[in-house]
Amino acid sequence: MDTPTGQLRASIPQLAAPAGTDVADLLLAQGLVSPEAVASAQAAAGRLDMPVADILVVRGLVDALWVSAARAAVYGLGLSDLSHLRPDPSLAPVIDPATALRLGAVPIRRSYGQVVVAIADPGRAAALLAAIDPGTPVTLTVAPIDQITAAQVTLYGPRLARLAEGRAPEQVSCRNWRQEHNVERVALAGLFGAGVALVHPGTVGAGLCLLALVVFFFNMTLKIAALAATLRNRVAHHADHIAPLRPLNLPVVSLLVPLYRERDIASTLIARLGKLDYPPERLDVILITEADDTTTNQALAACDLPPWMRCVAVPHGHPRTKPRALNFALNFARGEVVGIYDAEDRPEPDQIARVAARFAELPSRVACLQGRLDYYNATHNPLARAFTIEYASWFRVLLPGVRRLGLFVPLGGTTVFIRRAALEQVGGWDTHNVTEDAELGLRLARHGFDTEIVETTTFEEANAAVLPWIRQRSRWQKGYLMTWAAAMRRPLALWRDLGAWRFLGFQVQLLCAVLGFLLAPLLWTFIVKPFGAPHPLDAVLTPVQFGALAVMMVASLLLSMAISWAATRDAHLRRHRRWIPFVELYHGLGTFAAWTAAIEMIGRPFFWRKTEHGRFGGDEASVTTTRPVPPLP
Numbered sequence: 001m002d003t004p005t006g007q008l009r010a011s012i013p014q015l016a017a018p019a020g021t022d023v024a025d026l027l028l029a030q031g032l033v034s035p036e037a038v039a040s041a042q043a044a045a046g047r048l049d050m051p052v053a054d055i056l057v058v059r060g061l062v063d064a065l066w067v068s069a070a071r072a073a074v075y076g077l078g079l080s081d082l083s084h085l086r087p088d089p090s091l092a093p094v095i096d097p098a099t100a101l102r103l104g105a106v107p108i109r110r111s112y113g114q115v116v117v118a119i120a121d122p123g124r125a126a127a128l129l130a131a132i133d134p135g136t137p138v139t140l141t142v143a144p145i146d147q148i149t150a151a152q153v154t155l156y157g158p159r160l161a162r163l164a165e166g167r168a169p170e171q172v173s174c175r176n177w178r179q180e181h182n183v184e185r186v187a188l189a190g191l192f193g194a195g196v197a198l199v200h201p202g203t204v205g206a207g208l209c210l211l212a213l214v215v216f217f218f219n220m221t222l223k224i225a226a227l228a229a230t231l232r233n234r235v236a237h238h239a240d241h242i243a244p245l246r247p248l249n250l251p252v253v254s255l256l257v258p259l260y261r262e263r264d265i266a267s268t269l270i271a272r273l274g275k276l277d278y279p280p281e282r283l284d285v286i287l288i289t290e291a292d293d294t295t296t297n298q299a300l301a302a303c304d305l306p307p308w309m310r311c312v313a314v315p316h317g318h319p320r321t322k323p324r325a326l327n328f329a330l331n332f333a334r335g336e337v338v339g340i341y342d343a344e345d346r347p348e349p350d351q352i353a354r355v356a357a358r359f360a361e362l363p364s365r366v367a368c369l370q371g372r373l374d375y376y377n378a379t380h381n382p383l384a385r386a387f388t389i390e391y392a393s394w395f396r397v398l399l400p401g402v403r404r405l406g407l408f409v410p411l412g413g414t415t416v417f418i419r420r421a422a423l424e425q426v427g428g429w430d431t432h433n434v435t436e437d438a439e440l441g442l443r444l445a446r447h448g449f450d451t452e453i454v455e456t457t458t459f460e461e462a463n464a465a466v467l468p469w470i471r472q473r474s475r476w477q478k479g480y481l482m483t484w485a486a487a488m489r490r491p492l493a494l495w496r497d498l499g500a501w502r503f504l505g506f507q508v509q510l511l512c513a514v515l516g517f518l519l520a521p522l523l524w525t526f527i528v529k530p531f532g533a534p535h536p537l538d539a540v541l542t543p544v545q546f547g548a549l550a551v552m553m554v555a556s557l558l559l560s561m562a563i564s565w566a567a568t569r570d571a572h573l574r575r576h577r578r579w580i581p582f583v584e585l586y587h588g589l590g591t592f593a594a595w596t597a598a599i600e601m602i603g604r605p606f607f608w609r610k611t612e613h614g615r616f617g618g619d620e621a622s623v624t625t626t627r628p629v630p631p632l633p
Helices: 006-011 023-029 035-047 052-058 064-075 089-094 097-103 122-131 145-165 179-199 201-233 266-273 294-301 322-330 351-361 382-404 420-426 436-446 466-487 491-518 520-531 543-567 577-586 589-603
Strands: 105-111 114-119 138-142 253-258 283-290 309-314 337-340 366-375 416-419 450-460
Touching: 023 035, 023 052, 023 064, 035 052, 052 064, 064 122, 064 138, 089 105, 089 114, 089 145, 097 105, 097 122, 097 145, 105 145, 114 122, 114 145, 122 138, 145 309, 145 322, 201 382, 201 491, 201 520, 201 543, 253 266, 253 322, 253 351, 266 294, 283 294, 283 322, 294 309, 309 322, 322 436, 337 351, 337 420, 351 366, 351 416, 351 450, 366 382, 366 420, 366 436, 382 450, 382 466, 382 543, 382 577, 416 420, 416 436, 420 436, 436 450, 436 466, 436 491, 466 491, 466 589, 491 520, 491 589, 520 543, 520 589, 543 577
Parallel strands: 114 138, 253 283, 253 337, 283 309, 366 450
Antiparallel strands: 105 114, 337 416, 366 416
């Protein structure tokens, strides 16, 4: 056996393995693990494509470096340290990237006419050699999996990053959106509209007010229908009736966590994810950073990551967006279920177990589970309280109602769990869409998949300052507009994919949602009517019709407050109910965000406004879940 180099030489002596000894036996003989630990790992390995030694590692029972040394001894191979090695770029064609990632191997250098290939588990050597051209002479060496992953990113990263940028099908992606053409079209439309307004100002004013009323009517109708559907089907704490799975039946879940400029939150995030109550050998957490983001990379390097958590750095490329990072990291994920978390998230400890159990109960056509979002800094200021009430309304009333109405579910950007097979079938994420979550929800629906809302909650940090809130909301609304515009380039295809009901709902859910904010100032003008001031609709509506319109607007206000009241029924949300009237004023900020989104849609369609985390504090200890957290069976 070759002498270990660098860090390995300093940390681990050479091990000798008698003939017929396997890796677990050698670890036992060296006193590195107990017989009980090995027996438990062997039982857990029953339905996993995971060696016993790796299970011992992720459970924190033995160091990965010792396992590498034991494997080198058992298989009579060399032991290599790749921590300071850059693989020879010319060797990339020797092993296909997908095969290399699946088998945990990477070609690293040439030596005496041989291609030296590092592999984490030599038990997979036969499959590896079968995938390499028989005319290529190969020498195998053993290295820790984290070093192999880093070498794979170096060797295959640029190619995988380019593939990530165009993973979503071109016919539905917005990446071929032509900014210069849009500027010309908007300029021409603006000139035409201005000319008409100069000639017929009253007609244009009346037309715009009527359009605002039509949009208002559709938005109000959707809210009524969603509230009614939720109230009809509401079953208290439905998630408590999910039958738990036995540990050996639990799926492997990969959690993708994109991070960018997160120096202050990295260690907190790791601590929060460390509280997840799920078998570590079935949990695969990938912290995704940008290769040149020294702030986050240095913060993570200073953290002691658990063995089931690893970092993957995305090579430089364009656009630098969350969906691009997710597409890239998906290559390295090993789970059959893929979940998404944000940097500031604090999921309930039993969340993954509940998601896994719910997937087991559902048919394969239910490809996605969307969890609820809540805030742990809800009492920071009035804006945070209003944001909390709005999120409660969305995730506890409107989104479940939309789903029960049979419409497509626009996903949130976090606490989303998707069957890996379905995610790959639809083409992953659209790298250029700044609300990749809602667009993915649409694409899942177009492929015949369903999404369900699962009653488990992730707590995160509310954006509790006006300008950051507007920036964040403008990105969301710009993404809605982009998703609508990209899908409507082929309206007949969209109609065929969704069906008439979902197609019409799609228009209200995305287009009317943004138009409602854009045109809201026109609705505000009706305030002048009680004071006898003239209005553009005086020539169109009678006094009785104006009165009916006033009643409808008051009813809309009461409807919005009723939704907020119904959404805040859980114990930890009831304390915010006295702030519900303030939410109606808070919604006015959406107009500023919508106009920002519309302007950026023309000039900066792919610009991603980063939301900064860790700015607005909050007492996490004051947040309690609505139910006890049971242990895994």
